[in-house]
Amino acid sequence: MARLPYLDEDDLAEEDKDIVKRPINLNRIIAHSPEAAHKFSGVGGYIRFGSSLDPRLREMAILQVGYLTKSPYEYSHHLKIGRDFGVAESDVTAIETETAGGDSGLPELDRAVLRGAREMTEGMKLSDDTYAVWAEHLSEAHIVDLTMVIAFYNGVVRLLGALEIDVEPEYAPELEKHPLPE
Amino acid sequence: MARLPYLGAADLDGADKDIVKSGMNLHRILAHSPDAARCFSGLARHLRFDSSLDARLREMAILQTVYMTKSAYAYSHHLQLSRNVGVTDNDVKAIETETAVGDSGLPDLDRAVLRAAREMTDERELADATFDTLRAHLSTAHVIDLLMVIALYNSAVRLLGTLELDVEPAFQTELDAHPFAKEIT
Numbered sequence: 547m548a549r550l551p552y553l554d555e556d557d558l559a560e561e562d563k564d565i566v567k568r569p570i571n572l573n574r575i576i577a578h579s580p581e582a583a584h585k586f587s588g589v590g591g592y593i594r595f596g597s598s599l600d601p602r603l604r605e606m607a608i609l610q611v612g613y614l615t616k617s618p619y620e621y622s623h624h625l626k627i628g629r630d631f632g633v634a635e636s637d638v639t640a641i642e643t644e645t646a647g648g649d650s651g652l653p654e655l656d657r658a659v660l661r662g663a664r665e666m667t668e669g670m671k672l673s674d675d676t677y678a679v680w681a682e683h684l685s686e687a688h689i690v691d692l693t694m695v696i697a698f699y700n701g702v703v704r705l706l707g708a709l710e711i712d713v714e715p716e717y718a719p720e721l722e723k724h725p726l727p728e
Numbered sequence: 729m730a731r732l733p734y735l736g737a738a739d740l741d742g743a744d745k746d747i748v749k750s751g752m753n754l755h756r757i758l759a760h761s762p763d764a765a766r767c768f769s770g771l772a773r774h775l776r777f778d779s780s781l782d783a784r785l786r787e788m789a790i791l792q793t794v795y796m797t798k799s800a801y802a803y804s805h806h807l808q809l810s811r812n813v814g815v816t817d818n819d820v821k822a823i824e825t826e827t828a829v830g831d832s833g834l835p836d837l838d839r840a841v842l843r844a845a846r847e848m849t850d851e852r853e854l855a856d857a858t859f860d861t862l863r864a865h866l867s868t869a870h871v872i873d874l875l876m877v878i879a880l881y882n883s884a885v886r887l888l889g890t891l892e893l894d895v896e897p898a899f900q901t902e903l904d905a906h907p908f909a910k911e912i913t
Contacts, residue, residue, distance in 0.1 A: 549859055550868050579872035581778060585771040586876060592767040615852055662890075670797055671889035677731060686732050690761035690891075694768060697886040701879035707853040708844070708875045 553577040599691040601631035610663035617703040622717040655683045735759040781873040783813035792845035799885040804899035837865045
């Protein structure tokens with residue numbers, strides 16, 4: 547069980563009920579601090595719906611962060627969300643391969659996005675080689691957005707882990723199909 | 729030099745000029761993606777200025793996070809900002825001591841806040857004892873705000889490091905006064 551009680555609409559003031567309109571467990575926990583929840587969701591919402599960064603690349607970066615940090619909640623959710631934005635089964639396998647140091651055969655930019663997510667997650671910065679590939683393919687706005695995606699999800703996995711937020715039953719099958727590494 | 733050019737008000741459309749009002753290098757880089765800049769700053773500003781979480785504890789958590797990740801930019805800025813909300817030189821020394829696994833002699837809650845920042849940064853989770861101490865002293869809303877601050881600064885140090893933001897001269901003196909310990913890994 548999570549470290550704080552999950553909240554529902556009935557627990558919230560009228561103006562805060564929208565926080566749990568999408569009643570995923572993350573929203574039901576951060577609703578304990580409604581204004582923080584609104585602002586936090588503002589970043590998540592921009593990333594998913596506001597940015598014009600290629601959505602498949604975005605989801606690949608998010609999946610790489612979740613897989614590398616072994617975050618069952620983040621990874622299970624984005625396996626499902628990723629599919630809606632064009633992430634294929636072979637892309638998920640590619641993330642496993644690249645994380646293990648292999649060559650997935652994905653195009654150069656895809657590989658550089660995954661490598662960037664690994665470098666930023668582990669070392670808090672990006673190698674010149676990786677950045678050079680980003681800069682060759684992406685606009686300045688998209689470089690900022692991709693950096694923010696990877697950075698933000700490094701925050702998300704920590705919030706999820708610290709609050710021990712449970713994977714909902716409807717997302718659990720994702721992890722059975724694509725288990726996290728030991 | 730940073731990996732992208734720093735933007736000024738003259739580079740931005742009318743409605744976006746406010747993004748660089750602070751003149752901080754972080755905002756001058758994020759301004760390449762104005763809506764990204766706005767939502768990121770919106771969250772940071774809320775946690776810093778609107779949350780009723782104790783401001784000194786908040787800054788202690790931020791300083792601990794950016795000290796152990798050796799983020800020159802974030803550390804230099806928050807050394808300065810934190811003084812305005814009651815973080816003393818003694819507190820800064822305490823963070824150095826606690827990071828080196830010493831006992832700073834700070835009260836229980838302060839030590840638990842610093843430990844939470846280290847655990848979340850390194851392990852991405854919290855020990856039961858750490859959470860229990862936080863929960864014994866803080867409301868559920870403040871627990872969320874504190875953990876969100878630590879999460880956000882784990883994001884910020886990666887953004888700063890990746891885009892190689894330069895410490896502004898006005899903040900460099902802070903780092904000269906409080907250098908990172910060599911042994912932080």
